[in-house]
Amino acid sequence: MLEVKNLNKTFGELTAVEAVSFSIKPGEIMGLIGQNGAGKTTTFRLILDLLTPDQGEVLWKDQFLSKQMFNTIGYLPEERGLYPKVSIEDQILYFAQLRGRKKADIRPQIDEWLKRFDVKGKKTDKVKTLSKGNQQKVQLICTLIHEPELIILDEPFSGLDPVNADLLEAGIKAAQKRGACIIFSSHNMNNVEELCDSLIMLKDGKQVLNGSVHAIRQKFGRTKLFLESDLTTDELLAFPGVQFVKKNREGIDVVHLSEESKGQAIFDAATAQGYIPTFSQQPPTLEEIFKKMAGESNE
Amino acid sequence: MSKFWVITKEVYKKNIKSFGFIVMVLAPILLVGFIAGVGYYFSQQDQTSEPTSVAILSNDPELQALFASEEWNFAVVEEIESEQDARSALENEQIEAYMIIAAEGHTLQSEIVHTNALSSQIPMIAEVLSNYQTMMRANEMDMSPEEVQTLTEPVEIDESVVSVYEGAMTEEDLSGRLIQEWSAYAISIAIVVFIMTYSGIIAEEVANEKGTRIMEIILSSASATNHFFGKLAGVALVMLTQLTIYAVVGTGTYLYFRDTAFVSGLIGELDVVSVLRELMGYTLIFFVAGVLMYVILAAFFGSLATKMEDVNKAVTPIVFIALAGFYSGMFAFASPENSMAVALSYVPLFTPFVMPFRIASGTVGTGAVWLSIIVTFGFTGVISVISLMFYRSNVLVYSDTNLIGTIRRSWSIMQSNKRARNLRA
Numbered sequence: 001m002l003e004v005k006n007l008n009k010t011f012g013e014l015t016a017v018e019a020v021s022f023s024i025k026p027g028e029i030m031g032l033i034g035q036n037g038a039g040k041t042t043t044f045r046l047i048l049d050l051l052t053p054d055q056g057e058v059l060w061k062d063q064f065l066s067k068q069m070f071n072t073i074g075y076l077p078e079e080r081g082l083y084p085k086v087s088i089e090d091q092i093l094y095f096a097q098l099r100g101r102k103k104a105d106i107r108p109q110i111d112e113w114l115k116r117f118d119v120k121g122k123k124t125d126k127v128k129t130l131s132k133g134n135q136q137k138v139q140l141i142c143t144l145i146h147e148p149e150l151i152i153l154d155e156p157f158s159g160l161d162p163v164n165a166d167l168l169e170a171g172i173k174a175a176q177k178r179g180a181c182i183i184f185s186s187h188n189m190n191n192v193e194e195l196c197d198s199l200i201m202l203k204d205g206k207q208v209l210n211g212s213v214h215a216i217r218q219k220f221g222r223t224k225l226f227l228e229s230d231l232t233t234d235e236l237l238a239f240p241g242v243q244f245v246k247k248n249r250e251g252i253d254v255v256h257l258s259e260e261s262k263g264q265a266i267f268d269a270a271t272a273q274g275y276i277p278t279f280s281q282q283p284p285t286l287e288e289i290f291k292k293m294a295g296e297s298n299e
Numbered sequence: 300m301s302k303f304w305v306i307t308k309e310v311y312k313k314n315i316k317s318f319g320f321i322v323m324v325l326a327p328i329l330l331v332g333f334i335a336g337v338g339y340y341f342s343q344q345d346q347t348s349e350p351t352s353v354a355i356l357s358n359d360p361e362l363q364a365l366f367a368s369e370e371w372n373f374a375v376v377e378e379i380e381s382e383q384d385a386r387s388a389l390e391n392e393q394i395e396a397y398m399i400i401a402a403e404g405h406t407l408q409s410e411i412v413h414t415n416a417l418s419s420q421i422p423m424i425a426e427v428l429s430n431y432q433t434m435m436r437a438n439e440m441d442m443s444p445e446e447v448q449t450l451t452e453p454v455e456i457d458e459s460v461v462s463v464y465e466g467a468m469t470e471e472d473l474s475g476r477l478i479q480e481w482s483a484y485a486i487s488i489a490i491v492v493f494i495m496t497y498s499g500i501i502a503e504e505v506a507n508e509k510g511t512r513i514m515e516i517i518l519s520s521a522s523a524t525n526h527f528f529g530k531l532a533g534v535a536l537v538m539l540t541q542l543t544i545y546a547v548v549g550t551g552t553y554l555y556f557r558d559t560a561f562v563s564g565l566i567g568e569l570d571v572v573s574v575l576r577e578l579m580g581y582t583l584i585f586f587v588a589g590v591l592m593y594v595i596l597a598a599f600f601g602s603l604a605t606k607m608e609d610v611n612k613a614v615t616p617i618v619f620i621a622l623a624g625f626y627s628g629m630f631a632f633a634s635p636e637n638s639m640a641v642a643l644s645y646v647p648l649f650t651p652f653v654m655p656f657r658i659a660s661g662t663v664g665t666g667a668v669w670l671s672i673i674v675t676f677g678f679t680g681v682i683s684v685i686s687l688m689f690y691r692s693n694v695l696v697y698s699d700t701n702l703i704g705t706i707r708r709s710w711s712i713m714q715s716n717k718r719a720r721n722l723r724a
Binding site: 009010011012045048049050051052053054055067070071073075076077078079080081082083085086094095097098099100142143 | 302305306309313317507508510511512513515516517518519520521522695708711712715716717718719720
């Protein structure tokens with residue numbers, strides 16, 4: 001279990017991270033979201049002990065994260081890098097050895113991992129001959145092959161096409177099944193919604209959201225109403241609590257409500273004549289929440 | 300296997316296999332081979348060069364016979380018998396020189412006119428003629444050849460060059476001194492060449508890993524100390540490999556060719572063993588210290604670069620310091636007792652360039668030499684510690700500002716980490 005308690009880090013005048021706390025149980029996936037410069041990478045570096053927090057602590061299995069735990073970590077940094085002139089196999093072996101694994105243990109697994117991530121190319125190929133997406137997958141293998149218990153992925157999905165993104169998702173889920181604690185950051189809210197048990201949103205180093213995806217969405221209330229009925233836009237706008245109405249591409253009205261309870265009156269009016277094909281009252285999507293939170297000023 | 304060795308091995312393997320390494324090792328071998336080849340070609344040319352066509356005008360056939368031997372490499376044109384003929388033959392470029400040797404009584408008189416073709420042989424000609432004259436006069440005086448020899452025996456001179464240091468006079472072996480000077484010279488050049496190449500290699504290693512963020516993966520797998528020194532050890536092994544290759548190739552070439560006339564002519568009186576002994580002594584210590592110091596600095600500067608493209612910019616200070624060191628060495632070569640040279644010989648970054656020349660000139664005592672060695676290694680230790688301290692935070696700074704700006708930011712990260720650690724403790 002990873003516990004992050006009240007992390008604070010300043011560089012001179014700049015407060016990079018302020019009062020960040022969360023915990024991840026084995027087999028749990030946490031998403032870390034936030035705009036560029038919100039403090040995600042600093043948070044990762046603090047967890048990895050590349051930086052020391054001014055205040056607060058990072059506990060891994062109730063102990064300070066230290067050199068002894070190097071071998072249990074899998075870390076994928078935001079910018080992808082491999083040694084271009086080294087073969088895929090040597091690369092994977094090198095990083096595995098740095099995580100304290102023996103060459104002889106890792107070598108037999110390489111083929112299977114390359115197959116699992118559908119890497120195009122032979123393991124004797126030099127990295128520079130691979131496409132960018134394939135290089136990225138090789139790096140993911142380097143991050144996961146030593147079966148780390150704590151996995152930190154900085155923007156793992158960026159640059160992957162949907163097929164490869166699915167392969168990555170499968171990889172992350174497999175690690176989750178093993179019981180690993182996983183944190184990843186992403187700008188793609190669909191990935192976050194699909195994978196994460198919980199999430200943290202950082203803004204200017206502060207934690208503005210924290211909890212399960214479901215709970216966070218519910219907290220914002222079911223203020224979005226998808227409706228297919230005989231009611232016209234003008235009629236809809238006349239209801240109390242309706243902020244605005246948009247038609248989406250399928251011709252369905254999307255009604256934005258000031259609060260969840262205002263939906264009842266519209267439901268009654270729309271179904272007065274009987275059957276309607278769509279009435280769905282939803283909380284805002286994670287993406288909408290993200291934009292809303294990012295847009296708000298701090299106060 | 301410890302992580303230190305994993306890193307060392309990886310660095311070693313990667314560099315040894317690289318095309319750059321092969322070029323780096325082969326280039327000097329090819330260059331030396333080329334120079335030797337050219338030298339050999341010209342020496343062959345010399346031996347087979349056309350004989351100089353000469354007219355020798357003399358009333359004594361014995362005198363003409365003096366220059367008949369092949370050693371002179373003269374083609375004597377016998378048809379020319381008068382000075383006038385000789386002059387016009389020279390003007391028509393039929394001959395390159397003429398000699399008029401007249402024996403009057405027991406005195407030889409000679410006039411030599413040449414188109415600079417004989418200039419190197421004039422002293423020999425003079426000697427041969429003088430000897431002949433001596434013999435003539437000795438005959439006149441009824442002296443036996445033994446008596447002549449006693450008369451002309453040269454004075455025996457026993458030369459010893461001494462150096463005076465702190466009131467004590469030490470005898471110096473002249474050829475030893477020359478050997479020392481030349482090994483000092485060779486070592487200066489070798490240090491500069493090795494510093495340039497290996498600073499580049501290690502700085503590139505570090506900057507490359509930093510630029511690609513591999514560094515962050517490594518620093519979350521192994522300690523910065525392991526990484527820093529593992530890299531240095533890897534590069535040191537690459538260097539050792541290069542030196543071993545040269546030693547093997549050099550020894551092999553020497554053993555194979557030492558009996559040929561060209562090589563023995565080239566080496567001449569030089570005592571190869573004593574040259575090697577000279578190289579293995581202080582010189583080797585200064586070589587190791589010099590390269591080590593600069594390579595550590597290069598790793599430090601490499602860690603300041605944000606991307607690969609900045610490496611050259613980042614190692615520029617090292618190149619300048621090394622060049623300044625090299626020229627201080629040249630200065631010390633010229634005037635080893637100058638107080639500036641003496642002072643520079645104790646400045647760690649300059650010691651390996653300057654001290655060997657002072658040793659060669661015999662103006663420095665053993666104690667002072669060891670003092671400079673201790674200072675140098677002490678300094679190397681200090682810069683390793685400082686570089687390592689910065690290294691941890693340098694590699695986290697990605698800044699577009701200049702080196703100073705990067706160091707400043709790195710310093711603030713380091714301070715902030717240190718403060719935080721102190722608080723925790």
